[in-house]
Amino acid sequence: MDRQQQFLLYIFSCFSFLLLFSENTRVYGSSHHHHHHHHRHRHLFDFRPSKLFVFGDSYADTGNNRNSLASSWKVPYGITFPGKPAGRFSDGRVLTDFLAKSIGIKSPIPYRWRKVVGIEHWKNGMNFAYGGTGVLSTLVPEPNMTTQIDFFQDIIHEKFYSGSDLHSSVALVSVAGNDYSNYIATNGTAQGWQPFITKVVNQLVMNMKRIHGMGVKKVVVTALQPLGCLPRSTFTSSFQQCNGTENELVSFHNLLLQQAVIKLNNDTKKGSTFAILDLYDAFMAVFKNKGEKPGSSKFVNPLKPCCAGISTAYSCGSVDANGAKKYAVCDDPGAAFFWDTVHPTQEGWRAVYSALLQEL
Template sequence: MASRCCLLQWLLLAIAAAAAADSCNFPAIFNFGDSNSDTGGLSAAFGAAGPPHGETFFGKPAGRYCDGRLVVDFIASSLGLPFLSAYLDSVGTNFSHGANFATAGSTIRPPFGTLRQSGFSPIAMDVQTWQFSQFKSRSQALIQQGLFKDQLPKEEYFSRALYTIDIGQNDLTEGYFRNLTTEEVKSTIPDILDKFVLAIQSIYWEGGRYFWIHNTGPFGCLPYVLDTLSLRAPEVDRFGCGSPFNHVAQLFNRKLNETLGRLRKDLPLAVFTYVDVFSVKRELLSHAHRHGFELPLVSCCGHGGRYNYNKEIGCGAKVIRNGKEVLLGKACEDPSKRIVWDGVHYTDAANKWIFEQIVEGKFSDPPVPIRLACKANKL
């Protein structure tokens, strides 16, 4: 009996060792993007996202425009890494396992106006990659001085890390907000992707090798687009989503995938995984009830209207009435049943569902699980 027990233990250890050898063992994540992956950048720079953001998972605001976790949080956990600290958050941060350069409202191209004028972050992707370059050089200089070794990534982590990127949607919606036609928005895509290439090249020359890149989602299904931009392109599909907006997103995604094909040739040491989150989100929004959700086009947290979205009264908004503070932007009773949190972003529950669909590579090109994203070119 004792020998059998020892044999079983040996087999379990062998299986665990094989599984570990079969993974990339990413020691860090460096993330670039917009609000879909911002874990506190915009909050640190321009004012915190207040309650009820964060209420479901964190029990308080946590820098995210969500009631809980984002897809990047689930990615980090799946790789055995802590949640990413925002690069711009200078208080109580630990960057030993990576950093997050994303900010809500960010674009690939520099925005056509200030944050106050346009609503889009000035921290575009070129700024994020410049911050990354500064972070790398300054963190290593501090480590060489014997400082903050427990709070900063080791030098070798930069070439072994996973670089996650989720950005592009705001470039497309910004065009509509500047009153461009659908055809005019489409015409901006080549320039947007040219700027994207420059950003990737910048990361590559700093040592980045393993890229996990999300395409853009079906923004024609989001309440803020349906409520604010419906007059720009009123056609809807059978699920109630704005058809022209989603067609633009699909065109952008095709061109993005083609761009990554060229980057694979131009940057031979890099490994690129293209992740089709558009299809995952489209399935969830189109067949919400099938997946345990309800009211797919209606915000959980908001105020009034067909989509429970009002750009003037956002999630958590309060007003003074008769000398008393009144909360107008209230959260729904059960966010776990809803897909859209505040008219723009997804709920914790939806983000978890999306992550579960993409983690094993079913929607990736090449079709590899995230734990093997360093080996995509070899499989």
């Protein structure tokens, strides 16, 4: 049985547990959910951030993961920007780049390159995100999020960033689901989903508090995107429909996160220090978009990846022993929402970010 089938089996066996929570989830999924949007986003940037510090995984990594297995350094990654593979898990720019641009700064330097470039490149902040990692440890070697925050702490101790630098900064915390893929890969049980999701969110909340405690004024965390809509899940329906059971698990994660962020803000003297970037709603808004909104991208088949292995045994960027391609790339990455089986294209991220801005 391959990993995908195992996953579906797990997911379906989890469904019974999820029915227990679906009452809560539905409330937040409907009017209640939207009631909190404005509360959550209104003050996302009530000041002008001068620096961006980034933690998390491949949705935010701009070049830290140099592991030889990482696809982000293989052709055809980076074909749209910067024109060659440069460490982003996409054909071009990723979430970090769009957030930096909207703040009005350059994308922060990846931590790995901090000593290679001049110190003037540190002025926009620093990116500690590392593709494949999770909130907890995953099958990808370190650094998980705790270790990434340790790196940040070391840099602060080196006194490169002053207290006022940190106070005028924003942190982006990206969580795209690697903890959950790892849970399946290590044979986690169906009964264990609920406590495991709770454990991940609790640790995530501790991480956010820790980053804020180091002096960062604003901490923005991503809600989990609809994992059931990633091509790795939709290929069983020929990329026609999302896996609703997986998305129920995602809703449980997002519900816990939402409750935690409301509590964090209530406990913080300054009100809305913590905010959620609702990738779930943004992805869904893009999938449902028929191109009516001005400037919004319409994708003909948003669930189908642009770059995929010629069979499910292969992935985007894979080659055989002789270097022959084992994958195919679509004619126009700009017309595709997903780049590979997990990551959006640059155009996909642009659409998601404009959907987020409409929420903001």
